[in-house]
Amino acid sequence: MLTTGYQTIKNYHHHENHKSHHTHDRKTAAGGPEIESRGTRKIKVVRRVLDANDIMARKNRDFFKDQNVFVLNMMSSPGSGKTTTLEKTLAHIMPDIKSAVVVGDICTTNDADRLSKTGVPVVQINTDEFGGDCHLAAHVIEKSLQGLDFENIDLLIVENIGNLVCPAEFDIGEDARVVVLSVTEGEDKPAKYPLMFRVCDAVLLNKTDLLPYLDYDREAAIKYIQQVHPGMPVFEISARTEDGFEEWLDWLKESITAKLGR
Amino acid sequence: MHEMGVAMQIIEIATASIPEDMKGARVERINLKVGKLSAIVPDSLGFCFEIAAKETQLEGAELVIEEIPVTARCKDCDNEWTIDSPVFSCSRCQSGSIELLSGRELDIDSIEVKED
Ligand SMILES: Nc1nc2c(ncn2[C@@H]2O[C@H](COP(=O)(O)OP(=O)(O)OP(=O)(O)O)[C@@H](O)[C@H]2O)c(=O)[nH]1
Ligand SMILES: [Mg+2]
Ligand SMILES: [Zn+2]
Ligand SMILES: [Zn+2]
Numbered sequence: 001m002l003t004t005g006y007q008t009i010k011n012y013h014h015h016e017n018h019k020s021h022h023t024h025d026r027k028t029a030a031g032g033p034e035i036e037s038r039g040t041r042k043i044k045v046v047r048r049v050l051d052a053n054d055i056m057a058r059k060n061r062d063f064f065k066d067q068n069v070f071v072l073n074m075m076s077s078p079g080s081g082k083t084t085t086l087e088k089t090l091a092h093i094m095p096d097i098k099s100a101v102v103v104g105d106i107c108t109t110n111d112a113d114r115l116s117k118t119g120v121p122v123v124q125i126n127t128d129e130f131g132g133d134c135h136l137a138a139h140v141i142e143k144s145l146q147g148l149d150f151e152n153i154d155l156l157i158v159e160n161i162g163n164l165v166c167p168a169e170f171d172i173g174e175d176a177r178v179v180v181l182s183v184t185e186g187e188d189k190p191a192k193y194p195l196m197f198r199v200c201d202a203v204l205l206n207k208t209d210l211l212p213y214l215d216y217d218r219e220a221a222i223k224y225i226q227q228v229h230p231g232m233p234v235f236e237i238s239a240r241t242e243d244g245f246e247e248w249l250d251w252l253k254e255s256i257t258a259k260l261g262r
Numbered sequence: 263m264h265e266m267g268v269a270m271q272i273i274e275i276a277t278a279s280i281p282e283d284m285k286g287a288r289v290e291r292i293n294l295k296v297g298k299l300s301a302i303v304p305d306s307l308g309f310c311f312e313i314a315a316k317e318t319q320l321e322g323a324e325l326v327i328e329e330i331p332v333t334a335r336c337k338d339c340d341n342e343w344t345i346d347s348p349v350f351s352c353s354r355c356q357s358g359s360i361e362l363l364s365g366r367e368l369d370i371d372s373i374e375v376k377e378d
Contacts, residue, residue, distance in 0.1 A: 039377050040290055045279045045370045049271045049294075134263035165301045166263050169368075191348040195299045195366070198350065227349045230358020 053170055056138035060145075060173025067150040070256040071158065073172055075196065076180035077189070078162030081206040083111045084239040085180060086159060090118040092249055097256065098152050102144045103159040106133040111159065121148060135166035138173055155256055164193040168200075176255050182207040183214060187221040190228045197228040202235065202251060209238040268302060268368070269310040273320055276373050280319070284375050289323045291374040297330045297367035332365030 048054065064071050076082050083103075090099055100121040105111040112124035123144045125136060136158065148156070158174065160167040179200040181189055184207055190197040197203070203225055211218065222234055233251060237244035276292055296302055304327050315321045332345040336352035337359040343352075345365070351358045 040374045041284070041377050042372050042374050043279055043281065044372050045275065046372075047275050047279075047370050049268055049275065049368045049370060051275075052271065163263070169301050194348040194350070195301070198299075198362075224348075226358075227351070230351050 050169065053138050056142060057171035057173045060138055060142055062173075063142075063145070064156070064173060064175070067153075068260055069150055069153050069156050070176075070259045071156045071172075071174040072252070072255075073158045073160060073167070073174035073177045074180065075160045075164070075167045075177065075200070076162060076182075077164050077185060080162070080180040080182040080185065081204075081239045082159050082162070082180050083114055085204060085206060085237070086157060087114060087118055088239050088242055088245065089249065089252070090115070090120055092245065093155070093252070094118065094120060097155050097253070099155040099157065100148050100153045101157050101159060102136075102141065104136045104140075104161045105159075106161065115159075121153075123147060134161060134163050135170050136160050136172060137170050141172045154260060164189065164196045168193070168196040168198075175259055176201045178202045178204055180204045180206050181221070181225075183210055183216045183218065183221070187217050188224055190221070190224040194228045197225060197232070200229070200232065201255075202233045202248075204248060205234055205236045206239055208236050208243060209241050263301060263303075265303065265306040265310040266314065268307060269314040272311065272325075272370060273314055273318060275370050276320055276323075277318070279370075279373055280375060284377070286319070287378065288376040289320045289373055290376050291324045291326055292320070293326045293328065293371045293373070295328050295330050295367045295369045295371050297365040298332050299362075299365040300368050302368060328371070330364050330367050333363040334360045335363055336360050 074082050074086065086101065090101075093099060100123070101115050102123045102125060103111045103115060104125045106126060109124055112122045115122045125140055125144050141158065158172060164179075177200045179196055179202075181203055183205065186192075205218070205221065208218075210216075218236070225232060225234055235244055235248040235251065237248055272292060272294070276289060280287065280289070296304070307327075308325055311325050315323060333342065334345055334350065334352075335342045336355060336357050338357040339352060339355045341352055341354040342363065343354075350360060352360060
């Protein structure tokens with residue numbers, strides 16, 4: 001542990017009123033109590049590490065508001081069916097709702113190729129200079145916007161990187177977030193990745209066409225979702241058969257109308 | 263997952279926080295607050311930080327991570343409590359209308375700089 005040059009301390013003290021907190025009995029690497037005055041000056045910083053992302057996300061949000069475009073951030077584990085759901089969704093809403101897609105598929109252009117066939121403008125994002133292939137950050141979205149003609153776009157859908165962890169932490173300036181959860185994943189995914197299910201506005205429970213072949217307990221899955229995010233809408237769909245699409249499409253259209261006022 | 267990016271941000275913010283009269287001094291410790299809902303893995307953050315801090319003012323600095331629990335307030339009955347399982351409804355009245363008070367932090371609280 002010490003070879004990594006840091007230590008975790010779990011000396012968080014919680015008051016009964018749950019309002020204030022302080023640390024105590026801090027140990028140094030040597031194991032003794034810390035002496036603050038021994039030739040060091042402590043400087044208060046109090047800054048969020050992801051400040052830069054939040055600032056850029058705010059900038060994006062202002063831009064989208066300005067352009068009168070509704071932005072949907074679509075997230076899930078790898079392979080839950082984001083691209084398939086998008087392909088089918090776009091086929092239903094185009095050309096009434098003029099759409100465009102930004103897709104974060106790091107290694108291939110497969111998803112972009114598939115989505116291009118629907119006739120909508122597609123921007124493929126290849127790298128994330130923030131240091132990983134694990135999420136789309138706000139500044140990456142900002143760069144991807146340059147080639148898009150927002151005069152002719154009402155809805156921008158961002159297909160995020162397949163990952164239930166990081167994308168939940170990075171605001172990109174979107175108006176709504178949905179998470180696709182397929183019935184081939186464990187029922188307890190919401191409990192294991194609570195932040196994702198907290199930050200999302202709706203769940204698409206996908207691949208329901210496979211239910212007859214699985215032992216999946218859909219009621220348990222829905223219960224977990226409701227425990228993490230009480231009241232969140234869950235749309236049970238099959239991107240393959242388009243079962244359940246009506247409710248999902250209604251929700252999407254209503255969300256767009258609520259922002260754009262038409 | 264994106265610990266290297268986070269380590270680099272920490273270095274940027276910490277470096278910018280060193281007072282004018284201490285420019286060039288060695289940073290001994292960086293105190294972080296990391297909420298339990300945050301995706302950061304302390305071990306890999308420490309590892310990435312060590313690499314990223316090489317040949318900077320922060321080389322060899324210790325990252326001290328204080329873990330912050332998830333706390334919430336109920337919008338219906340004003341109850342405040344600590345969430346320690348993935349159930350986000352009020353511990354008193356069961357309402358789902360809640361506001362998170364803490365648990366999402368990824369903050370640099372302070373830095374400790376060596377005085378000569
Ligand atoms: N049976 C069934 N298969 C589906 C359904 N939706 C998607 N699939 C299949 O699941 C696989 C992954 O689907 P994608 O749409 O590529 O998933 P994705 O979330 O975009 O994947 P990544 O972008 O790689 O994270 C493909 O083989 C799809 O044909 C569905 O509703 N039912
Ligand atoms: Mg995809
Ligand atoms: Zn990430
Ligand atoms: Zn309550």
